[in-house]
Amino acid sequence: MATPQLALDLALEPDYRPESFAVSEANAAALALVNRWPRWRMGHLVLTGPAGAGKTHLAHMWQQRTGAAWVGRMDVSSALKSIQRGASVVIEDGDQGVDEEGLFHLLNRAAGDSGISVLLTGRLHPRSWQIALPDLASRLSAAEAAVLDEPDDALLRQVLEKLFRDRRTPLSPGVLDYLLTRMERSVDFARLLVARLDNAALAGKSSVTRALARDVLAGLSADNNPNEEPGARP
Numbered sequence: 613m614a615t616p617q618l619a620l621d622l623a624l625e626p627d628y629r630p631e632s633f634a635v636s637e638a639n640a641a642a643l644a645l646v647n648r649w650p651r652w653r654m655g656h657l658v659l660t661g662p663a664g665a666g667k668t669h670l671a672h673m674w675q676q677r678t679g680a681a682w683v684g685r686m687d688v689s690s691a692l693k694s695i696q697r698g699a700s701v702v703i704e705d706g707d708q709g710v711d712e713e714g715l716f717h718l719l720n721r722a723a724g725d726s727g728i729s730v731l732l733t734g735r736l737h738p739r740s741w742q743i744a745l746p747d748l749a750s751r752l753s754a755a756e757a758a759v760l761d762e763p764d765d766a767l768l769r770q771v772l773e774k775l776f777r778d779r780r781t782p783l784s785p786g787v788l789d790y791l792l793t794r795m796e797r798s799v800d801f802a803r804l805l806v807a808r809l810d811n812a813a814l815a816g817k818s819s820v821t822r823a824l825a826r827d828v829l830a831g832l833s834a835d836n837n838p839n840e841e842p843g844a845r846p
Contacts, residue, residue: 627803628672634774634799636767638760639666645758646670649678649729653756655722656730658706658738661760664798667733670760671702674731688714698727707734707741716748763799765792771799775806782819790822794829801832808832 635643645657659667674680680700683691688703688711695701695718703715722728734741737759738752763771772788795805808828809820818824 626668628669628676630673630676632774633666633669633673634767634770636764636770638762638764638767639670642666642758642760643670645756646674646731649674652729654719654751654754655724655726655728656719656732656755658752658755658757659731659733659760660707660735660737660757662735662762662798664796664800665760665763666799667760668704669799671704671731671733675700675702678729680729680731685710687711688718690714692717695721695728700729700731702731702733704733705735706732706738707736709742712743712745712748716745716751719748719751762797768792768795768797768799768802771802772806775803776810776820779806779810781806781810781813784819784821787820787822787825790825791829794825805829805832 633643639661642659642661645652646659649657659670661667675682678700680702681691681695682702682704683695685703685706686709691701692714701718703710706715718728718730722730732738732755737757738755741749741752743749743752769788769792772791776783791805795801805828808831809825812824812828813820816824
């Protein structure tokens with residue numbers, strides 16, 4: 613019998629608290645570079661890594677520390693006048709297209725004596741961004757970069773343990789190992805998975821078992837691939 617899936621799971625609020633950021637070899641070096649602010653080379657840092665690796669979480673942690681303003685990647689020129697000396701700025705997804713003239717002027721100001729700090733994020737290293745403005749391409753290629761690797765088992769285990777612990781979800785033996793070999797490799801997916809499992813366990817008045825985990829993973833796979841035949845890994 614398929615596990616009931618509750619609509620409550622579909623709109624989880626992001627948790628960007630510093631204490632919720634799990635640290636492992638996959639992200640420790642990037643975290644250290646972000647925390648080295650304000651001693652960034654040329655006043656800016658590019659934070660890169662795959663989807664779900666923690667770029668937005670780290671950006672929010674830095675914003676909480678600095679009071680940084682969020683500027684849309686295509687709105688840099690229009691925001692320049694409001695960016696005063698000593699300001700901090702976050703620009704996300706720069707590798708998906710960016711206001712090049714505006715970003716070039718902003719990075720020039722950061723590299724000067726304005727005290728401005730800029731945190732850029734993207735999935736790709738800045739050398740791989742499709743930048744038409746030669747001066748900006750050169751500056752980004754030379755930028756200091758903090759690289760987040762794909763979440764490893766150590767990090768995902770920490771995340772799962774904390775999420776289940778926060779919800780006080782009872783687990784049967786071996787469930788974490790079962791999940792780690794079958795789940796999507798991202799923290800966002802871990803949060804959705806734990807919410808689904810917790811709600812299903814509550815509905816069934818049971819602990820999270822391997823059988824329940826199998827059904828919930830199959831349901832999430834069907835949600836992501838609606839045209840595929842439903843099925844579950846053994």
